[in-house]
Amino acid sequence: MSWRRWLAMGEVELSCLAYVKMYLHACLFPRCSVNGLLLSSSPAGGAVCVTDCVPLLHTHLPLAPITQLALTQVDVWCAQTQQRIVGYYQANACVSDSSPTPCALKIADKIAEQCNNAVLLMIDGGKMSPDYRVPPIVMYERKDTRWTLKDKHTIMLRQWEETRDIASQLLDSGDHSLLVDFDSHLDDITRDWTNQKLNAKIAELASPANGNV
Amino acid sequence: VNVLIIVFTEMRDKLRKWREDNHRNSEQIVDVGEELINEHASKLGDDIWIIYEQVMIAALDCSRDDLAWTCLQELKKQFPGSQRVKRLAGMRLEALEKYEDASKQYDSILQDDPTNTAARKRKISILKAQGKSAEAIRELNEYLEQFVGDQEAWHELSELYINEHDYGKAAFCLEELMMTNPHNHLYCEQYAEVKYTQGGLENLELSRKYFAQALKLNNGNMRALFGLYMSASHIAASPKVNATVKKANVKYAAWATNQINRAYQVTKTNQLPVEELLLRSS
Numbered sequence: 001m002s003w004r005r006w007l008a009m010g011e012v013e014l015s016c017l018a019y020v021k022m023y024l025h026a027c028l029f030p031r032c033s034v035n036g037l038l039l040s041s042s043p044a045g046g047a048v049c050v051t052d053c054v055p056l057l058h059t060h061l062p063l064a065p066i067t068q069l070a071l072t073q074v075d076v077w078c079a080q081t082q083q084r085i086v087g088y089y090q091a092n093a094c095v096s097d098s099s100p101t102p103c104a105l106k107i108a109d110k111i112a113e114q115c116n117n118a119v120l121l122m123i124d125g126g127k128m129s130p131d132y133r134v135p136p137i138v139m140y141e142r143k144d145t146r147w148t149l150k151d152k153h154t155i156m157l158r159q160w161e162e163t164r165d166i167a168s169q170l171l172d173s174g175d176h177s178l179l180v181d182f183d184s185h186l187d188d189i190t191r192d193w194t195n196q197k198l199n200a201k202i203a204e205l206a207s208p209a210n211g212n213v
Numbered sequence: 214v215n216v217l218i219i220v221f222t223e224m225r226d227k228l229r230k231w232r233e234d235n236h237r238n239s240e241q242i243v244d245v246g247e248e249l250i251n252e253h254a255s256k257l258g259d260d261i262w263i264i265y266e267q268v269m270i271a272a273l274d275c276s277r278d279d280l281a282w283t284c285l286q287e288l289k290k291q292f293p294g295s296q297r298v299k300r301l302a303g304m305r306l307e308a309l310e311k312y313e314d315a316s317k318q319y320d321s322i323l324q325d326d327p328t329n330t331a332a333r334k335r336k337i338s339i340l341k342a343q344g345k346s347a348e349a350i351r352e353l354n355e356y357l358e359q360f361v362g363d364q365e366a367w368h369e370l371s372e373l374y375i376n377e378h379d380y381g382k383a384a385f386c387l388e389e390l391m392m393t394n395p396h397n398h399l400y401c402e403q404y405a406e407v408k409y410t411q412g413g414l415e416n417l418e419l420s421r422k423y424f425a426q427a428l429k430l431n432n433g434n435m436r437a438l439f440g441l442y443m444s445a446s447h448i449a450a451s452p453k454v455n456a457t458v459k460k461a462n463v464k465y466a467a468w469a470t471n472q473i474n475r476a477y478q479v480t481k482t483n484q485l486p487v488e489e490l491l492l493r494s495s
Contacts, residue, residue, distance in 0.1 A: 060375055062378055062410070063406045065405075103378075
């Protein structure tokens, strides 16, 4: 039976690709708050499978113009690549505070307008060191217009240890600097915010040939 | 032997350039600086002291307390009782999250020298690190009453206000910065972004003007270009503007679209046509 069939309603699966890029985004800008969008290539209905993410900003998260621009561009790209925006992630600069900021809630609300089981994911900066045994993330879901903490047991990360190791490997090798967020793209428009290069590197590390299933 | 000398001077010059440009590329500084200190200390002459300081700060950034400690000890030996070294000791305490001790360190500097701006700013940084934004904002305002020309402080304050969603006050800080730095395209562009965020027709028109100004100062500023497109489009689409204003803004938006397309064509990236954006934002 396929993995997908095991997931019931209300559960969220986070792919290796999405997790690794989010994690690296936070590592690349340790002194800034960073955010991004969570995408899914699975059809709507049933469990939410986050299959990819697009890192957006590391400066001025609360300001509107670049956020609006990025949302529009990602929306169009998703339509072209059969993906949907299913959520939002953020890592706060202040490591001791992993609660969603007003702008996080605002953007998540906007996403929820189009996707009724949208997720809001906060990266817990205090738990990001490699020896942490669980993913340093906290998820929120929308219940009656309010974002409430999601039960940890309904967040699935297949092969967490392998995923964690891939993220560490890329950090150690310095390859995390390959990651391009939308902010960086605006600084130099030759840089690709869809991160094809980094995606390929992650896929390589995750492939069966490397001993990963 | 000659090759080693070349390598040494290259390393020393790199560090100097990063110092002068105030780069925070801490990992590189630690890499280059540590080697320089360990292998070539004797050749550095008096430069070594400023290098110790530079490397120490970078080491703190990279959680290299061992290296930071070594540098600090050398500086303490050479400059006993120095306020500047005291401040570095304070920064190390901050890095170790010993905020009370760090604050005491800065207080003792300020007791001897109440005008020591570095110590005051470090105290504000501690408030920021602890998430005490309201206090940080209050202290920074007080600081700026005394040191009204401190650009860095004005910019820091604008950032703090933006994070608190107090856009009016953020705009005020950026106005100060634009007044004293009229050729800085980044301040214009940030001001425009704040105005756009505040919303409403008047603010949108202001934002469009300042995006345009930023472009005049630097026509490569993509944020300003996109900002001009978006603000002009929104104004043109507003039911509150008359036909003349509408027409003018349609023109601005069209010009911006053109420029954006050209910019992306030059880079040969498969970027989405801006016409798509036009469809979406209206």
